[in-house]
Amino acid sequence: MTHDTPTFTLAELAERLGARLQGDGTRRVGGLATLRDAGPDQVAFLANRAYLKDLPDTRAAAVLLAPAHGEACPVDRLELDNPYLGYAELSRLFDPLVGRAPAGVHPTAVVADDVTLGANVAIGAQAMVESGVVLGDGVVIGAGSVVGADTLIGADSRLHANVTVYHGVVIGARAILHSGCVIGGDGFGFAHDGERWHKIAQLGGVVLGDDVEVGSCSSIDRGALGDTVIGDDVKIDSQVQIAHNVQVGDHSALAGCVGIAGSTRVGRHCMLGGGVGLSGHLTIADGVQVTGMSLVTNSIHAPGVYSSGTGAMDNAHWRRNAVRFKQLDDIARRLARLEKVGRRG
Template identity: 50%
Template structure:
């Protein structure tokens, strides 16, 4: 049996104008088949300028049309989609040009649920749900309309998935996980595994059963290989619109506020609370049981060890230097404590 075919999107500028809610300047019958960078665009391509540093590339760009700020529209001789936020318009356009499967295989015999999938009789699948090869959907699970369960996925007992959720291949949802509408979970992600909870009795670590679950809101995206642990008692909560990059660890009982972005290889220890509209850079470590307020940005490779209660940009760590200079500075840094004590003694002996 053949798989679903990829349908290559194609739009006129008039259609794109309506779909993206931006005006057209120039020939709105121009047909667009793909997006491309300014440097590599050719006939049939739509490109964009979001960063002024690339403005010099406009002169040589071969795109059939451009997404531009209205202030730059007079500088080019090709049709334009005019946007006050070209990068956001490009982001929305990219969704239109993503390849989508058609409704059936080449012979029209593609079935929505692959024959090798294992689905409990007590699971509920909404309309237009697709389930890939070797996927497992356990008892009591509910899958919303239009959702896609990729090959080798496991949807555990009593999970709840909203409408138009996409699980790419080999995603694992433990029991009781809840996903809102339009969530995207990339391959290898594990949601709902036990939180890292143990009590030491003097000789050994005694496991604390993790009795909570994971609740994820609408429009959340979770990157490949990321792990979100279930709560010990209360749920781990990921609010609407959160974007989580690849290989991120979120510990038990964490709460991540709406529209926060967490970049790759960051780790949140248990019971961390992050506010709304935060940006956590790549490789950031956040120790547990602290809070970060709304609209905080933490620079890459920083270590957060205290609560942050004021919006702003925060950084830690040592910036990259030539190795010999770094070594000299490291030696100096190791002597600061002694130097500080000497300064204090000198200050005590100064006349008033």
């Protein structure tokens, strides 16, 4: 622990989490670590059975775990039915970023005269905030970030360093935008006359709901006509591309390198694994999960888990299967003819 690290008693943590404490409630801790790495002033957690092997030798002050694993714990423990959810809560308590952005405008920042600043807004070094922007209470604009004209950012949202928000974007409360992400760039809109491309002006905007998080180097394009809309509590990983006029429903999560083509609608409570690609103009129902590296080219109208592609295998085996894949249509036709003959017989 450093002198700046907040500390809590185990009793305070148990009350905050709604956990059952088995041990010394007066013991004070100031950090969170893995079972293997935790020291005597830190809390560890066990949310995956794969790490049960590390429990007997942990040096943690206490372990957050499910009641079923309590008897095997050699140190004080905090029992909770969903220890991973409890870990999420503890991680925010010990987050070193909390309270690290003092309110005020850095002398090197450029802020237009007509910008509306809420209470306790922090604008970092060399940031730029253009005309007509409204920043809610507690907003943090990181160093080098740009907020385009007429953009609205809700209370307690944070832009980390070097975020670019184009003009006319609406961002809800408590959003987190990580470094390098771009919100409101032009969608990929061009018309071809047979020889060359002609740009289509992108006249819409982007609307992000409350509690949205966007990972580093992700892009959310503005709408061509109308807005690209990201619902409340949507979590977007790094290097994700969301094209113009896409809609993503509340509480959905998109893992790294997902790509969604224009005008596709993703429902509520959906999960897209890493590298998933969605073609344009599709509708994805609520409650759909698509596993990593899958390509979706047709709408999905019922909740469930969907996959495409094949897993990795040794190259020689893959090459043989690739040849057979090319023969599938011919094999299917021959099988149909044989079945037809069999029915006649």
